[in-house]
Amino acid sequence: YDSSILSGKRLFHYLKTRNITGETGQVAFDDNGDRIYAAYEVINIKSTNDKSSKTTSAKRRKVGSFYYVPEKAKMRLKINDSEIVWPGRQSKKPEGIMIPTHLKVLTIEEKPFVYVRRLTEDEKYCEED
Numbered sequence: 001y002d003s004s005i006l007s008g009k010r011l012f013h014y015l016k017t018r019n020i021t022g023e024t025g026q027v028a029f030d031d032n033g034d035r036i037y038a039a040y041e042v043i044n045i046k047s048t049n050d051k052s053s054k055t056t057s058a059k060r061r062k063v064g065s066f067y068y069v070p071e072k073a074k075m076r077l078k079i080n081d082s083e084i085v086w087p088g089r090q091s092k093k094p095e096g097i098m099i100p101t102h103l104k105v106l107t108i109e110e111k112p113f114v115y116v117r118r119l120t121e122d123e124k125y126c127e128e129d
Contacts, residue, residue: 032102036075040066046085 012033020027026037042064049056064079081093 034075037068038066038075039068042066042077042079044084046089 016029016031016033018028025039028036030036041062044061044063046059046061047056048059061083063081063083064077066075066077068074069076082091084093085091086094
C-alpha cells in the first residue's frame with residue numbers, strides 16, 4: 001500500500017472532525033469534506049474593449065452569493081440570473097448539463113505487457129549512419 005494515501009485519508013478525516021476559527025471566521029467541513037459556515041460572492045466578469053486605446057479590461061460585478069444558513073444547517077446559493085452576461089455576450093442563460101459533484105475513480109491493476117511481432121527482412125538489421 002501507499003503510505004501517502006493513508007496519510008491523506010488521515011488528514012482528510014482529521015480536518016472533517018475539526019472546527020477552527022480562522023481570520024475570516026469559522027472553518028468547518030461536512031461529512032463529504034465540503035466547507036460549511038462559509039460565505040462566497042458569485043462574480044460575473046465581463047471583458048470590455050476600448051477601441052480608441054485598443055485595450056481590453058475586465059469589469060467585475062457581484063451577481064450572487066453562496067452562504068451558510070444556520071437555521072437550516074446548510075449552504076444556500078442565491079443568484080440574480082438577469083444580471084449575468086453569459087459567454088458570447090448573451091443575456092439569456094444557455095442550456096446546461098448536469099455534472100456530478102462527486103466522482104468515483106476506479107483503478108484496475110494489471111501486469112505490464114508488450115506487443116511482439118516478427119520483424120520483416122528489411123527490419124532485421126540496423127544501418128549505421
